[in-house]
Structure formats: structure tokens, C-alpha cells
Amino acid sequence: MDAPTGSTRVDPLFFRRTMGRFPTGVTVVTTRDATGRPWGMTANSFTSVSLAPPLISLCIDRKAGSFSAFSQCSTFGVSVLGENQQDLAVRFATPLDDKFGGVAKVEERPGAILLSGAAAAFVCTVHTRVDLGDHVMLIGAVEECSLGRSAPLGYCDGSFFSLSGGETPLEDDRPGRQILVGWLVEHEAKILLSRDTATGEWRLPVGPLQGGSTMSDALRSTSHVLMGQVIEPEFLYSAIDISESETCHVYRARPGVLPRQTADLRLFAEEDMPWRELSHSSMESILRRYFEERVSDRFGIYLNLGAAGRIAQIEHEVPWADHAGNYERSAS
Numbered sequence: 455m456d457a458p459t460g461s462t463r464v465d466p467l468f469f470r471r472t473m474g475r476f477p478t479g480v481t482v483v484t485t486r487d488a489t490g491r492p493w494g495m496t497a498n499s500f501t502s503v504s505l506a507p508p509l510i511s512l513c514i515d516r517k518a519g520s521f522s523a524f525s526q527c528s529t530f531g532v533s534v535l536g537e538n539q540q541d542l543a544v545r546f547a548t549p550l551d552d553k554f555g556g557v558a559k560v561e562e563r564p565g566a567i568l569l570s571g572a573a574a575a576f577v578c579t580v581h582t583r584v585d586l587g588d589h590v591m592l593i594g595a596v597e598e599c600s601l602g603r604s605a606p607l608g609y610c611d612g613s614f615f616s617l618s619g620g621e622t623p624l625e626d627d628r629p630g631r632q633i634l635v636g637w638l639v640e641h642e643a644k645i646l647l648s649r650d651t652a653t654g655e656w657r658l659p660v661g662p663l664q665g666g667s668t669m670s671d672a673l674r675s676t677s678h679v680l681m682g683q684v685i686e687p688e689f690l691y692s693a694i695d696i697s698e699s700e701t702c703h704v705y706r707a708r709p710g711v712l713p714r715q716t717a718d719l720r721l722f723a724e725e726d727m728p729w730r731e732l733s734h735s736s737m738e739s740i741l742r743r744y745f746e747e748r749v750s751d752r753f754g755i756y757l758n759l760g761a762a763g764r765i766a767q768i769e770h771e772v773p774w775a776d777h778a779g780n781y782e783r784s785a786s
């Protein structure tokens with residue numbers, strides 16, 4: 455594409471559509487007016503401006519119903535919505551009389567109303583307001599910020615999207631390692647194992663990650679190659695080194711329809727597990743822990759990477775689990 459020349463020829467609607475190609479997160483920015491009435495709107499113009507001092511910016515449309523409140527406030531709050539909060543994104547993008555009715559929230563300082571369960575949150579005081587075209591840029595000095603546990607909601611091309619199923623789950627900074635995908639497929643308390651016909655050993659279905667336009671696509675293709683049908687992954691359960699050069703990322707799945715069982719692809723209950731014929735000690739650890747944890751339906755991620763060969767529980771929650779109001783706080 456040629457470098458842009460002059461802006462007057464740019465159709466505003468087309469400009470908006472073109473900008474929509476730039477993926478963003480989604481925030482709800484809130485404040486109170488002089489009468490104490492709360493105001494809030496969905497905004498994806500949120501961006502960081504400066505690290506020291508910590509500054510962020512948002513652009514508020516002059517036509518927005520809450521414009522007057524944001525043009526006079528001294529404090530405001532920004533909640534970065536979690537992937538399960540699409541309903542709030544829509545609600546706060548709709549001109550309603552009572553946007554906050556029934557919405558779980560906390561208010562750290564008057565005007566900085568934060569929505570519970572958000573992926574991240576900021577309490578800001580107004581640093582500067584800049585008149586820019588049909589918007590006003592609100593620059594906020596960050597007084598406090600906090601991290602939630604939810605994955606953030608994304609927005610691109612006018613649609614919301616979720617990141618948690620579509621990202622490489624764990625990064626491996628060791629060059630030259632091949633990432634394999636393993637499947638912990640559960641059905642009625644049984645786990646699907648596949649047998650290596652050459653050695654007779656059993657293991658979770660494991661194979662190289664297939665191609666795909668997104669990580670979710672690649673995972674689905676991999677499941678098809680390994681088990682003859684597409685299986686939707688639920689979450690990453692474990693990452694283990696299974697050889698000198700291969701690391702396996704294991705996903706838990708509970709498909710409605712099971713892959714066709716054969717002599718070499720079978721479901722095993724805990725008591726029938728071929729423990730002594732498992733291909734790798736990490737497979738045994740994963741399976742033993744899984745059977746333990748599924749009783750409470752609370753899972754951690756297990757890592758067994760590198761020379762130490764240690765299996766460590768790093769988080770006793772479902773990855774990306776949404777926990778209303780639970781923030782990991784980092785005040786500036």
C-alpha cells in the first residue's frame with residue numbers, strides 16, 4: 455500500500471472500518487458527575503502513554519451521553535474486560551439510563567468504579583484533556599492498577615474475540631525444541647490412551663502441532679490427525695519434556711462424541727490404567743494427578759521442563775479462570 459497522502463479524501467466510515475482491522479482489548483471507563491450519578495462507556499481507544507510517570511489515554515466522543523461527565527471529572531476508572539464480559543461491553547456501549555444496575559463493581563475512590571471480574575483495572579486522576587477533532591483525549595495519571603485472572607476480551611473488525619483458546623499457551627525459550635500436542639481426553643472418569651504399535655507402550659494421544667490459521671485451528675487439526683475427529687480443547691493441563699528435543703503441551707478435553715475406539719486407542723478407568731506400560735514417567739505423573747484432581751474439578755498446570763525434571767504445580771486454578779473481583783494488586 456502507498457504511503458497515505460492527505461487526510462481529506464478519507465471517508466470517515468471507511469477510516470473507521472480500516473481502523474477496526476487493528477485488534478484491541480475492550481475497556482469500560484467510568485466516573486461520577488457532580489450529582490454523584492455514575493457514568494460508564496465501552497472504549498477501545500485506551501492506550502498507554504508514559505511509563506514514568508504512568509499515564510494512559512482514552513478518547514471520548516463529544517456525542518457520547520457521558521461526554522459531559524468525562525469532560526468535568528477529576529477521577530475515573532478503567533476496567534479491561536475479561537473474555538466472559540462481552541455482555542458488559544455491549545451494555546456499556548448502549549445508551550441506557552441505568553448501565554450499572556445489577557453490575558458487580560467496586561469503587562476504590564469516588565468516581566473510579568471498577569467492574570468485578572475484569573482482566574485488569576486502573577484508577578486514574580485526570581492529567582490533561584486535549585481537544586482533538588470530534589473527540590477529547592483524556593490523559594489519566596495512573597494512581598493504582600491491578601491484574602485480574604481472566605483472559606482479556608479482544609475486539610477486531612467489529613467483533614469480539616477470545617484470546618484464551620487462540621494463543622500459544624506456554625512459551626519455550628529453548629531453541630530447537632519441537633512442540634508436540636498431547637490430549638487428555640476424559641469421558642465418564644475414563645481417559646483415552648493410544649498405544650505405540652512398535653513398542654506396545656501406552657500414552658496420551660500425542661503428535662506434532664498441525665498447521666492452521668489460529669492456534670485453535672491447529673489444535674483441532676492435530677486432534678483430527680491423532681484421534682480421527684475434531685476435538686475442542688478446554689484448557690492447557692501440562693507441559694512436559696518427553697525427549698531431549700521434544701516438549702509436549704497437554705490439553706484437557708471432554709468431547710460430547712468420543713473418537714472411535716480401537717485396539718490401540720482405548721478409554722481406561724483409573725483402576726484399569728496400564729501403569730507399567732506407560733511410555734514415559736511424566737505420563738504417569740500427569741495421569742495420577744489428573745485422577746486426583748478431577749474429584750474436586752480444580753486443576754493446576756504442571757510443568758516438567760528442563761534438566762531438573764521437576765513437576766511443579768504453579769497455579770491451583772483453571773488457567774484463565776474468571777474470578778469475580780480477585781485482583782493481583784500493583785499500586786504505582
Ligand SMILES: Cc1cc2nc3c(=O)[nH]c(=O)nc-3n(C[C@H](O)[C@H](O)[C@H](O)COP(=O)(O)O)c2cc1C
Pocket residue numbers: 480494495496497498499500513514515516517518519520521543546547548549550609
Ligand atoms: C468495542 C467498542 C469500543 C468503543 N470505543 C469507544 C471509544 O474509545 N470512545 C468513544 O467515545 N466511544 C467508543 N465506543 C462507543 C461507545 O461505547 C458508545 O457510543 C456508548 O453508547 C457511549 O455511551 P454513552 O452514550 O452512554 O456515553 C465504543 C464502542 C464499542 C462497542
